[in-house]
Amino acid sequence: MVRDYLSQLNEPQREAVTHTQGPLMIIAGAGSGKTRVLTYRIAYLIDQGVDPFNILALTFTNKAAEEMRHRIERIIGPEARNLWMGTFHSVFAKILRIDGFKLGYTSNFTIYDTDDSKSLLRSIIKEMQLDDKTYKANYVLNRISGAKNNLISWQMYNDNPIFQAEDTAAQMPELGRIYRTYAMRCFSANAMDFDDLLFNTNVLFRDHLDVLNKYQHKFRHVMVDEFQDTNISQYLITRKLAAVTQNICVVGDDAQSIYAFRGANIQNILNFRKDYPDLRVVKLEQNYRSTKNIVNAANSLISRNKGQLEKNIFSDNEEGAKIEVIRAMSDNEEGRIISHEIFEGKLTGLKNSDFAILYRTNAQSRAFEEALRKINIPYRIIGGLSFYQRKEIKDILAYLRYTANQKDEEAFKRIINQPKRGIGDTTVAKIVVTASDQGVSVWDVVSRIRNFFEGRAANAIEGFADLIRSYILMLEEGKDAHAIAMHVAKTSGLLHELYMDKTVEGVARHENVQELLNSIRSFVDNDENEDKSLGAFLQTVSLLTTADEEDDGDNDKVTMMTIHGAKGLEFRHVFVVGLEENLFPSQMMLKSRDDLEEERRLFYVAITRAEKQLTLSYAQQRYTWGKMTFCEPSRFLEEIDSKYLRLGDKGIPQGFETAGRNPVSPQRPAIVGEPVKRPSPASNLKPVQAAKPVETHVPSPDFVPSDTKDLKAGDQVEHPKFGFGEVKKIEKMGATAKAVIFFHNEGEKTLLLSFAKLRIL
């Protein structure tokens, strides 16, 4: 049966949907209707008689999977529930939960997040008595992660002299040993980090052919979305799964590959051709999303990258408005201008949800938050400090993790003295030593502490052990995740501690915990989750994407996120902000990987999110690490063919709180001097009309920050960014002192004096 949805597709799209037997690669340009094709393809497979149970679809975020599942459900009905869909990590975590025992893991293994991994590495480095300044946990983790993503085990790493040589050259000859210890510690903690989920799946399929066989026959059709962002480890898993049926379909766009930093490999696309000689390739080249102007501008940018897969992205949409380029004096002004533009856009009938602000780093969101709040535009931030990374949440989760898995060393370290129960570092160290001396686990010592220790600390530990035992008992009785979490929150003392804390933060934290409990309840109440156990919940939670977090139901909000988070989304009007050299392209990326092309692809992704309107902005100065720095416009601004651009005729927003703003304090005479010379941008890109510089404080030419140690209340001061103000009070805390200063233009600020660039007048 051929449903009418096929008639809604163009020729290549239809081919992508109906080519169901044998390997298929879909090169899907930005906005080419990829999601629609994937959805219909699955629906079509089911219409052709394939059981949803036999279809595996790997997506980039869990949210994307859920969304697709719902779309499919609308076409083919509730059968869609049986599809296997999700991220690589979540699908293979599920498989490892079932079959991981063959590798020596139990089904309730813990998933270590990046923080856990780093913390474990830090303690290993310390134990090995290595210098933690040469061996940075971050770097070490990256190195190990890179190895795992290329399927290099710690044994192989240590056997291969090339790695030794590399590490010695980098002054870190002990990396191999660290890798070894790390891997063994994770294993004995019954824990896997993110990379292990993929690595161990590979090992499982390599060493246990019965398991491989089972899944090869189960998944008769395998589909991979965002194929350009898969790494070798992921690729090999899919290749193995599809080895029998050869029914593998990958969808990707080399121009949108932006995760090489975490091991993604565009080579996969090329390898794919070699691995499947009778591969069918379909190119989706028509962009349905954006105006001609935006599509052409994006093409003009991306054509600067070498080694593109050949394709010709075009649009039949209207010509559309030109891309607006805005120059702002400062990061704060950038926020003001853009919030103002959104305000104006809404006057023309657009909704908040039509707008998105995209930036390179999460830290950039601050200026926009402030500006939007000021004029009462609701917004939503995706990413950043995620809900599940907050301390209070991680504490509760650590209790739950420890209840599920007493070998979880990181969880143990987190909760043993949280809330305070008089068990300090020395006590913990004693326990750990005893455990390894006796050749038993830490939990063995803790749960039978009387056999080893007595005294004050032993009492506290006994109390802790009893607590945990009561939780384990609930787990064994088969109580669901919510019942256990509720009990843990109440009896651990965490909730009570937060309840007692009446500060603003304390109340917020208490609410966060309540929210966590609610979300556990909805997990348990959700009929789509068949496994309601604590273990199932924990695994789901640790693999949540930042994009997965629920919103509060009010959806008409301006969206703010990093460009990485924006993949797969589209908005009517997109602002790409912070287009400054060293910020975007990121200095870090250029320094560590020397990869301008990936940054350019990132910019390409950002641009192609826009449907009708695109605004690019950069600031001339910006506060970073408490210091004001001058910025140069990003080279990317020049890389777009200027015929698609309209250079800022909109310097500074009129009205709002900026009116009447003046660099000169009303109480002080203007300081006369040469106009401040700003370093002229190396770029030849000049806005048609210079922005009026009146809006921000221009520091006096002879600005020399005074020694602030004799600063006192009542002093008049000048600050290069905030302008003139008066000191309200000084808060001294030992060597660190803070000054509360009322700035005439900016209001009250609290400055750390060791950072503050203040001039006493």
Next chain:
DNA sequence: ATTTATATCTTTTTT
């Protein structure tokens, strides 16, 4: 053993 004060570092993106 725990709390508080001081010193040091960080610098990106995310499963």
Next chain:
DNA sequence: AGATATAAAT
């Protein structure tokens, strides 16, 4: 500016 680690004081 923030977090986190170390040192000193309670």
